[in-house]
Amino acid sequence: MNTESISKNNNTELLREIKEETRKLALMEVCGTHTMAIAKSGIRNLIPPNLKLLSGPGCPVCVTSQGDIDSVIELVKESDIILVTFGDMIRVPGSDSSLQEVRSQGADVRVAYSPLDALEIARKNPGRDVVFLGIGFETTAPLIGATIEEARRQEASNFSVLSLHKLVPPALEVIFSDPDIKVDGLICPGHVSVVIGLEPYKLLAEKYAQPCVITGFENNDIIEGIAMLLLQIRKKEAFAEIQYKRVVKSEGNPVAQQILQSVFKAAGARWRGLGYIPDSGLAIRSEYRSFDAREKFQLPEIEDRPIKGCACGEVLTGKISPHECSLFGRACTPLNPVGPCMVSHEGACAAYYRYSPLKGGKK
């Protein structure tokens, strides 16, 4: 769908309301799927220029720290494991290499759609250790937790998980607390919220006086989500509400929350662009330690070595747009990505490169 088709649908009235906004405001989306959907839809071109849509730390591949990527690459190079992960992760450049490169040198790195596929690989390869590289937010972590529980049920002693999972609310607290980041409202992630529900955003909205709207991914959803945020701002209100009601329930998914609680515990995590945030990651509980790859392989902690010239950190916190990175579209393209925001198809740089590649931002 393009801007023309949006204009034709029944959200014309909402668009008119949005266009009436004259104040300089910044709304941040915190989901890679939103980033891609917004870029593709041309919504940026429909809304007035005083209204800025920022991409936040919503792409799990992008926010994985350089040190964590390097330690995974080290693990694969130094052992005879089968590493299984989601697609985008294998192309992310580490400091010296990528999982794709070490695979071309003989390492066994495989891409899976579901963590259950990794468990199946473990069942078929009883003589080898299979490590699933767990990345993702609250949407994905319960699935990995359920897979760990299933691995315990199957007594799959050759299966383990390297948990690099991250939690969205602690990162939002950092964003809201940073005086260099101006955000007036939050387009909250739709599918993370399927699991966590409305409550975490209620706390954030109250603590930081930030309007929060859990928003779906269709163009109409996004338009409506923006209009709902602007309405709160106009009324000088700040509360959490759900636009994406067809999937998100206020209470979230209690079963998924229970799995998260029983398999994982909150732990400090390093985020690209945001640094170390206490209790923003998920570590595997000691009851499941035999499935914890970090413990099983005594994974060393590797310091983050920033990529020279790469501004993914600033892009992920909305401090700059992808166009403002000096590497964008020149040294860094989807064919030769320098940073993860250009690798992941949900990364802000990849979305901008595809849909508004010109420095002016308008296609």
Add this chain to the structure above:
Amino acid sequence: MCLGVPGKVTAIKENQMAVADVNGNYVDISIIMTPQVRVGEYVMIHAGFAMQVMGQEEAEESLRLMLELQEIRESYANEHREHFEEQ
């Protein structure tokens, strides 16, 4: 990455597994997180797991987006074919 795909549950199997019709493709899914789901109902599926039960209308609405995103990915893959072929 947090993409959710709607599917219609066509069979419940043992061990909290089920079969879902996702736009004509029949896929095995875990229903451990939606134990209440029944055959004929729709679910939002993420990475092989049903994450939430949905109404039919809502599921059909979401399916439209899924197909649209699939189109993006395919054209993206075509543009960068050499990298994707390696995967």
